[in-house]
Amino acid sequence: MKILILGAAGMVGRKLIQRLVEAGNLGGREISRAILHDIAQPLAPQLSPFAVETLASDFSAGGEAEKLVASRPDVIFHLAAVVSGEAEADFDKGSRINLDGTRRLFDAIRAVGDGYRPRLVFTSSIAVFGAPFPEAIGDEFFLTPLTSYGTQKAIGELLLADYTRRGFFDGIGIRLPTICVRPGKPNMAASGFFSSIIREPLSGEEAVLPVPDDVRHTHASPRSAVDFLIHAATLDGAKLDARRNLTMPGVSVTVAEQIDALRRIAGDRVVARIRREPDSTIMKIVEGWPRRFDSRRAKSLGFQAEENFDDVIRIHIEDELGGAFAA
């Protein structure tokens, strides 16, 4: 089977391709070829059992999406996006990539025709929800995003459901909770601090906490994000009926609970590296975000995340730090 990954140079994309290379198959079907695409050339994985092609282009530019789907990949992972902070700061860029780009990709798949109907996995976001919220957001709660990023993701979800209903492709949208602990350097996402306050202290560096300790949020590890993607790629689409977009499970904790978990695992000296520096811009964005989900539908379809935040930290230490941290 052939696989296409858009946004393959991003953190989740890189972890996904690594997992596929290790497995050599997707849902038991052998992978013959993968196309890795991003705005900048993605790195090809080493020792891949299947052919890997890497491509760099702006997939929202005319004609580019058509090139990506010309080889009729069986599964398309659409992870490409301008992140929340950047889409809020640069409305035109966010609209162009997140909205026009997504639509052009969808239309390019449709234009292939001739019975081509790939599984398309789209990463949406919990930013499709906007305050005020119930205590836990259920599967039938409405989408009232309070950021342009959330709006663009919600539009992607609507298009995905309609294109799937019309038989243009077989789409599943997964709303990722905040991925934590994100490895590497902070990106422009307003949610970046949720990872920084764990990642930097574990590496012996100072981290800035821009919001109060009682802010509650839902997280899943990068490992779970890859699990979600693979499960979404291999799930029987008939089980989803017309409602093709799902809120993924995650661990709902306050910042204080995140810090408590860090203390249990790494001790007071590590926790002391968190410096509180309130930032009203970030606080305003985060206030509009959901805190907790009742993601029953995704769970009943077999999606699974961590049970507690201690596990989220342990996975970071295992997968990113080789099992050790700066005590």
Added chain:
Amino acid sequence: MKILILGAAGMVGRKLIQRLVEAGNLGGREISRAILHDIAQPLAPQLSPFAVETLASDFSAGGEAEKLVASRPDVIFHLAAVVSGEAEADFDKGSRINLDGTRRLFDAIRAVGDGYRPRLVFTSSIAVFGAPFPEAIGDEFFLTPLTSYGTQKAIGELLLADYTRRGFFDGIGIRLPTICVRPGKPNMAASGFFSSIIREPLSGEEAVLPVPDDVRHTHASPRSAVDFLIHAATLDGAKLDARRNLTMPGVSVTVAEQIDALRRIAGDRVVARIRREPDSTIMKIVEGWPRRFDSRRAKSLGFQAEENFDDVIRIHIEDELGGAFAA
């Protein structure tokens, strides 16, 4: 004040301009000028107390939306759309008008800049909802449209909320229930029969009922539709917070109850003009539509519809038939 109406040649658009001409003002502010726009030249109303300009163009074509907003209208009514049946039959046309056209209009308003921030009233539709439904759809129920038309309207709603949040304009989206009794000839809307089974019999003609008598649906009269638009144009936007799209109130009845009301008002001979001729295509579309709403939020903001279906029929006889019908 200056007013722009897109979709002014449509049934609701014509009734809206007629009402404005009769009043001469909108929310107490004198109207100085109205621009009436549609794909075909709209008729100018007679004896208008204000200047009326009529324009025909495809507002989804490059540069056209810019021309419409160049005179900086204070209130814009965006009623233009490809209806449900047509948007389902012609996906590209529906996408172009309902999605691209709406976005181009929104972007044209934004591009005026220089503090220009008009009230924009957008007619959405209950087709943004898709089965399965709760017994009554509340204000926080999610949008899972089962038609491309509903998808395109839901996307319009999301864009309207985001453009309003960003201060590009001051938008309010109103989800119209099925407008009944629609005067004139049937259009391509799959919901057309809800009106036909009242309108045709009252005019001495046969009507076709393509669905079973137990189909339940929500209706409001054309007079209420104009009331909704005017209320939305004059409502204090600050009362709506970030949730700018509202389900309008209406009368929820079964087809059998519609027919009973017709019998009470017009008698058995009129009712006998309804001929049952099941149509599985229409039934399939209608099955995906909502039946009843709990539109608390709109009501609390002062939107009002008829109390019962008898009133819906009486308004048709008053407004369209000069008070008499073909007994």
